[in-house]
Amino acid sequence: xxxxxxxxxxxxxxxxxxxxxxxxxxxxxxxxxxxxxxxxxxxxxxxxxxxxxxxxxxxxxxxxxxxxxxxxxxxxxxxxxxxxxxxxxxxxxxxxxxxxxxxxxxxxxxxxxx
Amino acid sequence: xxxxxxxxxxxxxxxxxxxxxxxxxxxxxxxxxxxxxxxxxxxxxxxxxxxxxxxxxxxxxxxxxxxxxxxxxxxxxxxxxxxxxxxxxxxxxxxxxxxxxxxxxxxxxxxxxx
Numbered sequence: 001x002x003x004x005x006x007x008x009x010x011x012x013x014x015x016x017x018x019x020x021x022x023x024x025x026x027x028x029x030x031x032x033x034x035x036x037x038x039x040x041x042x043x044x045x046x047x048x049x050x051x052x053x054x055x056x057x058x059x060x061x062x063x064x065x066x067x068x069x070x071x072x073x074x075x076x077x078x079x080x081x082x083x084x085x086x087x088x089x090x091x092x093x094x095x096x097x098x099x100x101x102x103x104x105x106x107x108x109x110x111x112x113x114x
Numbered sequence: 115x116x117x118x119x120x121x122x123x124x125x126x127x128x129x130x131x132x133x134x135x136x137x138x139x140x141x142x143x144x145x146x147x148x149x150x151x152x153x154x155x156x157x158x159x160x161x162x163x164x165x166x167x168x169x170x171x172x173x174x175x176x177x178x179x180x181x182x183x184x185x186x187x188x189x190x191x192x193x194x195x196x197x198x199x200x201x202x203x204x205x206x207x208x209x210x211x212x213x214x215x216x217x218x219x220x221x222x223x224x225x226x227x228x
Contacts, residue, residue, distance in 0.1 A: 043218040098213045100146045100165050105157035
């Protein structure tokens with residue numbers, strides 16, 4: 001595998017379910033990001049991790065819980081979601097947090113909340 | 115704070131015609147700028163970036179963009195488009211003063227017709 005991978009690619013869940021999204025980067029980067037992409041809206045930055053420490057949390061509801069066990073893996077744990085949480089969730093990584101470097105994106109997980 | 119405005123939500127164009135996708139930004143500090151492309155069912159891929167220096171930036175797939183500080187613009191151009199350029203294009207702005215936190219525009223869908 002190369003670049004940034006995300007699993008699953010598609011997820012359908014009920015409002016009472018608990019599920020997790022997984023992201024893995026194979027680039028040796030130190031920073032990882034979760035974004036939410038909704039139709040016709042700009043990408044919304046949700047969380048940023050640098051060297052496994054959370055450095056950004058942009059007022060995201062507590063039903064979204066990130067986890068970064070090491071610099072290569074990032075998870076987004078989901079519970080009691082709402083239908084408006086349906087979106088494409090993108091993971092990205094960059095060499096460092098706080099520089100002008102490019103962010104590399106995964107293909108995303110298309111989440112549908114029923 | 116920073117913001118990005120992509121002036122067109124959709125741009126239809128015939129194959130082999132030139133295209134310009136417009137991007138304007140707002141920032142109180144010096145910025146760096148990116149254009150990303152998103153093909154269907156994929157994540158974002160970097161087309162080109164402006165950090166400093168020459169204001170005309172060349173990217174992949176024959177795209178180029180020009181940074182215009184006085185007009186706070188970073189329009190994307192291609193002299194002759196192909197069917198395969200059909201995708202959504204995102205402009206993003208960042209600044210060292212704000213870390214590596216990119217602010218994205220809402221996207222422009224480029225539809226190339228034969």
